[in-house]
Amino acid sequence: MKIISHSYLNRFGAFVNGDLILSGQEDNFLKQYFVQLEIDYPKFYKMDSLSKSAFLGDFLLKNTLQNMVNIDEKLQLIFANSTSSQQTDLKFIESYTFKKNPSPSLFVYTLPNILAGEIAIKHKWYGENIFFILTKFDSKFFIDQIEMSFLRGNEYCMCGWIEMNGLEEEECFMFVVSKTVHWVENQEASNELNQILNNYRNNGIKRTIKSSNN
Amino acid sequence: MGKQAKLEGSLKCYLKYGALISPLGQNVQDHYTAFCDNKSGINQELGTGFNSEDLFLSKIKHLKNSRYNSLLELACKKIVEAYSSSFLQSEKTGIIVSTTKANLEVLPSDTFASTISIIKNILNPYHEPIIISNACISGVIAINTAADYIRSSKFDQVIIIGIDVLSDFIVYGFQSLFALSNEACRPFDKNRKGITLGEACGILIMKNTLDDDFSVEYLAGATSNDANHISGPSRSGEGLFRAVTKAIERSGVSKKEIDFISSHGTATLYNDEMESVALHRLELNHIPTNSFKGYFGHTLGAAGIIETIMCMVSMEKSVLFKSIGFSEVGTTETLNIVSENSNVDLEIVLKTASGFGGGNAALLLKQVK
Amino acid sequence: MELKEQLKAQIIEQLNLEDLTTADIKNDAPLFGDEGLGLDSIDALEFIVLLDSEYSIKIDDPSLAREIFYSIDSMADFIESNK
Numbered sequence: 333m334k335i336i337s338h339s340y341l342n343r344f345g346a347f348v349n350g351d352l353i354l355s356g357q358e359d360n361f362l363k364q365y366f367v368q369l370e371i372d373y374p375k376f377y378k379m380d381s382l383s384k385s386a387f388l389g390d391f392l393l394k395n396t397l398q399n400m401v402n403i404d405e406k407l408q409l410i411f412a413n414s415t416s417s418q419q420t421d422l423k424f425i426e427s428y429t430f431k432k433n434p435s436p437s438l439f440v441y442t443l444p445n446i447l448a449g450e451i452a453i454k455h456k457w458y459g460e461n462i463f464f465i466l467t468k469f470d471s472k473f474f475i476d477q478i479e480m481s482f483l484r485g486n487e488y489c490m491c492g493w494i495e496m497n498g499l500e501e502e503e504c505f506m507f508v509v510s511k512t513v514h515w516v517e518n519q520e521a522s523n524e525l526n527q528i529l530n531n532y533r534n535n536g537i538k539r540t541i542k543s544s545n546n
Numbered sequence: 547m548g549k550q551a552k553l554e555g556s557l558k559c560y561l562k563y564g565a566l567i568s569p570l571g572q573n574v575q576d577h578y579t580a581f582c583d584n585k586s587g588i589n590q591e592l593g594t595g596f597n598s599e600d601l602f603l604s605k606i607k608h609l610k611n612s613r614y615n616s617l618l619e620l621a622c623k624k625i626v627e628a629y630s631s632s633f634l635q636s637e638k639t640g641i642i643v644s645t646t647k648a649n650l651e652v653l654p655s656d657t658f659a660s661t662i663s664i665i666k667n668i669l670n671p672y673h674e675p676i677i678i679s680n681a682c683i684s685g686v687i688a689i690n691t692a693a694d695y696i697r698s699s700k701f702d703q704v705i706i707i708g709i710d711v712l713s714d715f716i717v718y719g720f721q722s723l724f725a726l727s728n729e730a731c732r733p734f735d736k737n738r739k740g741i742t743l744g745e746a747c748g749i750l751i752m753k754n755t756l757d758d759d760f761s762v763e764y765l766a767g768a769t770s771n772d773a774n775h776i777s778g779p780s781r782s783g784e785g786l787f788r789a790v791t792k793a794i795e796r797s798g799v800s801k802k803e804i805d806f807i808s809s810h811g812t813a814t815l816y817n818d819e820m821e822s823v824a825l826h827r828l829e830l831n832h833i834p835t836n837s838f839k840g841y842f843g844h845t846l847g848a849a850g851i852i853e854t855i856m857c858m859v860s861m862e863k864s865v866l867f868k869s870i871g872f873s874e875v876g877t878t879e880t881l882n883i884v885s886e887n888s889n890v891d892l893e894i895v896l897k898t899a900s901g902f903g904g905g906n907a908a909l910l911l912k913q914v915k
Numbered sequence: 916m917e918l919k920e921q922l923k924a925q926i927i928e929q930l931n932l933e934d935l936t937t938a939d940i941k942n943d944a945p946l947f948g949d950e951g952l953g954l955d956s957i958d959a960l961e962f963i964v965l966l967d968s969e970y971s972i973k974i975d976d977p978s979l980a981r982e983i984f985y986s987i988d989s990m991a992d993f994i995e996s997n998k
Contacts, residue, residue, distance in 0.1 A: 362934075463680045
């Protein structure tokens with residue numbers, strides 16, 4: 333397997349393969365990136381922040397995706413986070429406790445895997461999907477999942493660690509792994525993944541990190 | 547690429563009963579008895595709706611405070627009673643949990659924290675439990691993932707737990723979508739009016755070796771996204787069609803060998819319609835099919851696990867259970883819905899699930915001779 | 916506030932479109948489908964609730980929803996004629 337591309341975004345910036353593409357300037361940084369990237373996709377505004385960030389993280393990887401064959405069937409989506417859809421869960425509770433009106437458009441986002449659905453819809457990808465809840469980012473866990481996905485017959489994985497739960501837990505890290513491009517052993521891939529995320533978390537970005545990855 | 551070659555001659559996976567707790571009973575035997583009598587766990591519960599409507603729910607009466615935690619504790623204790631500590635604590639034993647919402651009572655604290663702590667306290671496992679939260683297909687995916695871990699030799703056995711409980715959050719949410727039935731749900735029926743929600747915990751044990759007690763072989767599974775809508779089923783059944791096709795390919799069995807389909811069958815107009823279209827496209831619509839939702843209601847993250855357990859009961863006892871609530875065909879494509887309990891030997895069984903986020907999942911089970 | 920502006924503000928609030936301002940919604944643009952705001956049947960449910968809670972108008976026949984909720988213009992017309 334080989335990690336062929338990665339993106340990262342939080343309120344301080346949006347990055348592709350380590351390079352800063354946009355600096356975060358506004359409080360509403362997801363909207364800012366969406367506008368600055370000149371994306372035409374009205375449904376974006378309806379999404380919750382988990383889906384918005386996944387949508388943007390995916391958009392940043394578009395150059396990589398262009399060259400992939402059978403991607404609509406052979407790419408698996410593997411996502412995880414630690415806080416599930418908690419922010420939207422709280423908003424939904426507010427809709428029925430305070431506004432006395434349970435909101436269907438909030439309720440449909442009270443599942444973390446919805447973000448994978450949004451990506452699948454955008455690209456018309458019919459491949460496999462899975463969403464895990466982990467206590468923290470775990471590179472070995474992702475590499476294990478990717479290995480097993482390839483064993484089942486998939487050829488690419490788009491993976492993501494996405495938290496949008498306030499400043500302490502706010503990052504969208506996405507990466508694409510290919511089965512066919514030259515083989516890197518699992519341990520090596522896992523180390524590389526840690527390195528990539530640590531660079532994003534540390535390099536040039538002033539931010540509070542809840543805990544460093546393992 | 548040597549590593550892949552090693553794994554090609556894939557290891558066999560066997561499923562056996564762990565635990566099953568629902569309004570219908572405390573163990574698998576209780577459920578067999580209830581299903582033979584076509585007893586449902588669904589009852590009218592006074593004042594449970596957002597506007598205090600008397601909704602139909604499949605609710606476990608003896609759960610009082612902290613319903614999620616007490617149900618998970620109860621189920622884990624049954625595993626401790628049945629399995630040795632050397633099995634539970636082995637480095638080669640994994641634990642996978644399927645739940646959509648876990649313990650919502652503790653919000654804004656971590657809703658998934660108690661899942662980890664309860665399992666650690668009671669089962670004392672070597673590895674941290676792996677949690678899957680992928681809407682209504684979580685249970686089927688959890689079983690598929692367990693097989694991945696066994697086939698890649700990461701674990702020799704996996705404890706697969708599926709659990710979700712009723713809450714105002716879930717009930718009001720499905721009410722807001724106008725998705726709840728005002729009577730006990732009637733999957734695939736002409737007069738179906740929507741979902742009945744339920745709660746349950748089911749546990750399966752998957753192993754790479756065959757024990758003396760009843761087991762079935764897990765052949766293969768797959769998932770596929772509809773790529774259509776985050777909350778509405780695809781009209782063409784594309785995702786389900788692809789998930790089942792992929793699962794059949796991976797299993798090595800032919801379509802003709804499938805004896806029974808345990809469908810998702812939530813009893814919403816659109817879901818059941820979608821399933822009929824997909825099964826028709828798959829040329830599987832003549833095969834006896836049921837939905838277990840008439841017995842359990844829709845138990846979300848538990849559904850795939852508890853319905854697979856009931857597929858195993860069907861295989862063990864050679865019985866097809868009636869799809870409660872069905873009397874007249876109500877889908878565009880006619881399905882062969884099981885309308886009376888009947889005795890049939892079952893060799894190959896297909897279990898499917900579909901859910902929010904456009905997810906569809908399938909798995910195939912085989913009788914062990 | 917003019918009815919149409921008020922409607923836009925209420926739609927943004929009801930549908931949690933906090934990234935949009937009323938200026939982003941055009942009076943005659945379609946609200947549903949892939950153009951316009953890209954709304955769908957879930958959002959139509961929100962509109963039915965909105966008309967009931969804010970304007971005391973009940974829509975008994977949901978099949979009319981698509982027509983009524985086509986655009987801000989059509990919604991405003993419907994509200995005016997049902998006051």
